[in-house]
Amino acid sequence: MNKEIWDIFNEKGVPTGKTAVRGRGFLKPGEYHLVVHIWVVSPDGRFLIQRRSEKKKLMPGEWAATGGAAISGESSFQAANRELFEELSIESDEKTLNKIFRLKRRNSFLDVYLIKAEPNPESLTLQESEVAEVKWVTKAELQQMIKTGRFHNYGREYFQKLFENTYLLEGAFI
Numbered sequence: 001m002n003k004e005i006w007d008i009f010n011e012k013g014v015p016t017g018k019t020a021v022r023g024r025g026f027l028k029p030g031e032y033h034l035v036v037h038i039w040v041v042s043p044d045g046r047f048l049i050q051r052r053s054e055k056k057k058l059m060p061g062e063w064a065a066t067g068g069a070a071i072s073g074e075s076s077f078q079a080a081n082r083e084l085f086e087e088l089s090i091e092s093d094e095k096t097l098n099k100i101f102r103l104k105r106r107n108s109f110l111d112v113y114l115i116k117a118e119p120n121p122e123s124l125t126l127q128e129s130e131v132a133e134v135k136w137v138t139k140a141e142l143q144q145m146i147k148t149g150r151f152h153n154y155g156r157e158y159f160q161k162l163f164e165n166t167y168l169l170e171g172a173f174i
Contacts, residue, residue, distance in 0.1 A: 005072040006033040013102075013109050019072050027107045035108045036080040037067035037154075038097070040090065041166055042118040047142050049151065050087065051132045061132065063145060064152040068130075069108075080113040088134065089125035090117060100165035103158060112158075114166060139163065 004022040007015050009032045020027060027033065040048035054061045066087050070079035080097060084090050092115050103110045121134045137145065145151035146159065 004069065006069055007072050008033060009109060011104075013104075022069065031107065032104070033108050034070040034074075034076060034079065035067065035105075035110045036070060036076060036083060036113060037065040037110065038080050038084045038113045038115065039065060039162065039166070040084075040088070040115055040117050040119070042136065043116065045166075046136045046138055048088075048117075048119070048121070048134055048136055049142065049145075050126075050134045053128065053130055053132050055129060059152055062152050063150060065112075065154070066131075076111045077113075080111065084113075084115065087127045087130050088119075090115070090119060101161045103161070110158075112162060112165075 006020050006022060008018040008020055008027065010016055011030050011032070013032070016031070018031075020031075020033065042048070048066075049063050050066055051063050052059050052061060066084060068079070068083045068087075070076060074082070076099065077094070077097065080099075081092050084092055084097070096117070097113050097115050099111055100114050101112050103112070121136065124134060126132075126134065142151060143159075146153050
């Protein structure tokens with residue numbers, strides 16, 4: 001398996017010129033790496049969610065957002081575009097993939113993207129090492145899954161911003 005190298009950012013999100021190898025030690029206080037999440041939302045407001053592979057070290061078998069860490073040299077958009085295609089075989093570009101917010105976490109900046117699309121789950125090529133299955137859920141179903149622990153809880157602020165931004169985008173879904 002290849003080493004995954006991350007760029008290190010300062011507390012303002014500016015690259016420091018340093019890198020870190022995933023899984024080797026911890027980032028120092030004030031050092032961050034870049035993570036992206038991508039939400040596929042249908043025209044009628046449903047969310048395409050994925051269950052992580054049982055082989056994953058972090059959160060195996062959990063329902064979660066599509067995404068991952070940016071690798072060294074990638075922009076946030078490039079990372080989101082790559083992760084969406086690698087994990088779900090969904091193509092996107094600057095017109096279809098929109099960054100809706102950024103959160104500063106303990107040791108990462110998390111950029112959250114949204115794409116309006118309605119692919120048939122059976123037609124997607126899933127990255128087996130990352131994704132076990134996908135399915136469409138309504139906002140109410142997703143909220144219930146979060147509440148009952150069946151979907152990874154990224155935190156109140158995360159979901160508040162996701163739901164606000166999903167429905168406030170130009171050409172709102174519902």
